[in-house]
């Protein structure tokens with residue numbers, strides 16, 4: 575294999591990040607994962623994972639996000655969306671190690687909600703989330719300065735999606751805001767509009783817009799898009815003053831791929847199909863779908879669907895494939911024609927899980943995700959406000 579050394583060139587920081595060989599403390603992604611990983615071709619991986627898990631017994635609790643690979647999910651003690659998993663971890667104080675098969679921000683949330691004695695482990699530190707990366711603490715602090723300059727900061731309540739870093743959750747807690755999930759975004763916005771006149775919604779513009787317009791009766795004109803890469807977010811003070819919803823310009827690289835064409839195309843290919851999408855999809859996709867809901871909603875909708883019904887699902891491919899397997903009496907297809915996994919979720923594979931479990935079984939704590947005390951306290955405040963939502 576030809577390497578950069580052979581060619582006598584120095585890889586750029588970006589190239590190293592893409593190769594997963596460099597650390598970027600500001601990023602959810604691109605962090606080097608140390609460790610002596612077993613070969614993916616090792617035929618004993620399943621047996622090794624089982625043996626290590628058995629050796630650890632009640633000391634370990636393995637969480638598996640719905641978007642994880644089947645080879646990993648088979649070892650999960652519980653599966654769920656990010657919030658359910660963090661709650662499940664908190665409900666197991668006897669588990670010394672929480673192995674989180676998901677992405678970085680989820681492991682942070684688990685660390686925030688678990689006791690100081692519990693250690694949260696992410697099997698591959700490079701498993702970040704591109705959406706969470708789209709709002710950094712510096713950018714959000716700058717945005718707050720812009721809102722202050724425009725004279726509206728006192729009227730703004732931040733609402734941050736669960737899919738955000740611990741720093742953003744802490745910012746939200748500090749400024750009187752709440753966290754939301756895709757299941758309770760409407761309740762979170764209702765609560766926020768009782769506390770103030772405007773909402774700064776972070777970091778997913780689509781969930782913010784879809785909830786404001788579809789569930790809260792606002793118009794698209796009530797929403798403005800704050801672009802952290804432009805001076806003043808690309809907005810005038812007047813636009814900010816007129817807006818009800820200030821949407822952060824972030825999106826999910828998986829759900830953001832579905833288009834109106836995908837919906838029209840599947841309706842043509844499969845007459846009578848029900849189109850069911852996640853609210854992280856673009857507004858026009860959500861508007862053209864038959865059903866819209868969180869990952870848990872999608873799973874329940876398929877469970878309740880009659881035999882023979884047809885479904886095109888707009889969410890991550892690992893989950894859609896699993897649903898298709900679990901419901902052989904129904905036709906379940908992926909909404910888009912092109913394959914679309916969450917690449918960072920997919921970084922957690924069996925070799926990484928085996929490495930993490932065997933290391934812990936040998937008494938070696940690896941890949942711990944730990945949130946500092948101040949960040950944790952403010953982030954917890956925002957999470958507790960969510961838990962107290964009516």
Ligand code: SF4
Nearest residue numbers: 703704705826828916
């Ligand atoms: S599916 Fe989207 S929001 Fe979820 S971890 Fe992947 S990039 Fe992030």
